[in-house]
Amino acid sequence: MKASLGIDIGTSAVKVLLLGLDGEVLAERAAPHPTxxxxxGWAEQVPEDWWRSTVAAVSEVKSAADAEIVAVGLTGQLNGFVLLDSNDRPLGDAPIWLDTRAIAETAEIDSAHAGILRERGVTRLSPIAVLPKLLWLARHEPERLSQTRSILLVKxxxxxxxxxxKTTDPSDAAATAMYDFETGDWNRPLLVDLDLDPELLPEIGATASIGGSVTNEAATETGIAAGTPVARGAGDVTALAVGTGAIEGGILGITLGTAGHVVLGQDAARRPDLDSELWCLPHANPDRLAWLGLVMSGGLSLSxxxxxxASTGKPLSYSEMEALAAEVPPGASGVTFLPFLEGAATPYGEPRMRGTFNGLSPASTAGHMLRSAMEGVAFNVRQCVEAFQASGAEITQVHLAEGGARVDLWCQIVADVLGLPVRKLEALNTSTLGAAMIAMVAAGLAEYDDLLTPQMVQGKRFDPDPATSPIYEAAYRRYCTEAEAAARLAHDMNSTAPSAAKT
Ligand SMILES: Nc1ncnc2c1ncn2[C@@H]1O[C@H](COP(=O)(O)OP(=O)(O)O)[C@@H](O)[C@H]1O
Ligand SMILES: O=C(CO)[C@@H](O)[C@H](O)COP(=O)(O)O
Structure with missing residues (x-):
């Protein structure tokens, strides 16, 4: 059987998936890599680890299904970047999206260039993005930057x-804050103004287009036939928008990977309210934009x-943790978790916030803390949904996926907190699935309109329980009050802090 191979270089692992041309998922595998x-404030990965994990996962998935790979599609975590020298050797490890060392540079660029960033980049600057980290490198490691001949993003x-x-696509380019939505090219005037060389960046080609074909050397390493076309693909947010079916209309994709993503496909002429810390990225379909609400610590809050x-020597499985949380009533008896272990994105844009449990008493148990962790992430998801609605978006269906959706109690909590029915998708690895689908379009094997596979509309449905509605309304109000106070505190305590150096 012929198949498209999706490869996702995620934060915790490389995931691969073989998608039959009829839309059936034939096999999936993953290989982890460390951070x-x-x-x-720093977070780095080793670029060669991404390649090692890719080779391992591809070899396993090829053994798991007897399929002829006719197209390859890539996706990956946004905003990780590798500096390559004149011999194409990586100059050190790759800062990834979780690296927030460039807080001071972010504030500086945002205040001097807010207009161009908003108008041409459709973004408020975040320390997650590559742009402020390049400025940080120019200031703190100028030799490393002067030896750099090219810069590549993760996928x-x-x-x-x-x-x-060496190439990229608009969705990965746009997340860096260095992309110009009007020209479809790098924002050269902005880069030149910051003394950063745009020629270090790769050319940008359409997401669903072929970027190259597998070389003989890569064929030997991966077992994928030499000459197989490889699609440029998309950053993971755009890939999971495709994989969750958030392509158009009111289909909302929610993922609980390491991060949590809340994604809608919208008409390309519309823009979300950037002040709500919503992101706007090119979609795989050029007629659309992907609107993103970002929960920094989604699945991470539970992992x-x-x-x-596990570190106590008495590990609990995810199902044991779910059982403990299920013993506790909705609202976790007044315990609230603010899920900002890695800082806050939507709606606060405050990387210095941190995770907090509030409302603990001597009667609180591990079950209260586990349940409130799941509820806290669901409340942050609801903030993203409310930000979309305030920007005029309508939501008609909710599709939930990625690793955290394996916990059924969490799916029910999301349905109850949103007050909307939620469908847990059968194909949970939606960015990997999206990458495989994009490759099919790029290789001329499918049209965008064919992309809603049977897996999309199948899956377990979780209906909101009306009895929990008043409890969660009160708990959500409590969460918002506490989160707003925490955002103010993080801002006030750190507003004079210098840029993160090696501490
Ligand atoms: N065995 C498991 N059962 C249920 N949930 C899990 C399990 N393992 C991991 N998870 C959840 O899935 C999340 C990771 O999801 P995944 O889609 O693999 O993330 P990423 O692509 O960001 O690496 C973890 O943070 C955790 O919340
Ligand atoms: O960078 C961002 C958002 O800017 C995240 O979307 C990462 O891409 C995380 O992806 P996962 O590995 O958690 O799926």
Whole structure:
């Protein structure tokens, strides 16, 4: 059987998926890679680890399904970047999206260039983005930047390893804050103004277009036939917009990966309210834009607790954690978790906020903390949904996916907190699925209109329980009050802090 191979270089792992041309998922595999946090606020990965994980996961998925790979599509975490020297060797490790060392540079660029960033980049600047991190490097590691001959984003590094071609797509480019939505090119005037060389950046080609084909060397390493076309693909937000069906209309995609994503496909002429810290990225379909509400610590809020239990020598499985949380009533008896372990994106845009439990008493149990962690993430998701609605978007269906959606209680909590029916998709790895779908379009094997596969509309439905509605209304109001106070506190305590150096 012929199949499209999707490859997602995620934060915690590379995931791969074989999608039959009839829309059936034939096999999926993953291979993990670590994140290093060498200094406060830093988060880095080793680019060669992405390639090693890709080779391992592709080899496994090929053994799991007897399929002929006719197209490859890439996606990956946004805003990680590799500096390559004149011999195409990485100059050090790659700062990833979780790296917030450039808080001071962010404030500086945003205040001097807010107009051009909003009008041409359709963004408020965030320290997640590549742009302020490049300025940080120019100031703190100028030699490293002066030795740099090219810069590649995460999925584009793997595309280069597969094809020998350095290229990117509009969705990955736009997240860096260095893209011009009007010209479809890098925002050259902004870069020149900041003394950053636009020629270090790769050319930008359409998401659903072929970027190159698998080289003989990559074929030997991966087992994918030499000459197989590789689509440029998309950053993970745009790929998961495709994979969750958030392509047009009111279909809202929610994912609980390491991050949490709340995504809608909207008409390209419309813009969200950037003051609500919503993001706007090019969609795979050029007639649309992907609107994003970003929850920094989505699935991470639960995997963090999972790791804490494991570190005590008494690990709990995810189903044991779910069972403990299920013993506690909705609203977690007044315990609130603010899910800002990695800072806050939508709606606060405050990277210095941190996670907090409020309302604990001697009667509180691990179940209260687990349930409130899931509820806190659902409340942050609701803030994203309300920001979309305030920007005039209508929501008719909710599709939920990625690793955290394996926890049924969490799916029910999301339905109850939103007061909307939620469908947990059968194909949970939606960015990987989206990458495989985009590759099919790029290779001329499918049209955008064919992209809603049977997996999309199938899956378990969770209806909101009306009995929980008044409880969650009160708990959500409590959460908002506490989160707003925490945002003010983080801002006031840190507003004079200098840029993060090696501490
Ligand atoms: N065995 C499991 N059962 C239920 N949920 C899990 C399990 N393992 C991980 N998770 C959840 O899935 C999240 C990771 O989702 P995933 O889609 O793999 O993330 P990413 O693509 O960001 O690496 C974890 O943070 C955790 O909340
Ligand atoms: O960078 C962003 C948003 O800017 C995140 O969307 C990352 O791309 C995280 O993806 P996961 O690995 O959690 O799926």
């Amino acid at each position: 290093a946090r060498p200094h406060s 584009d590094f793997v595309l280069w390893k597969l094809t020998g071609i 963090w607790m999972h790791e804490m239990f």
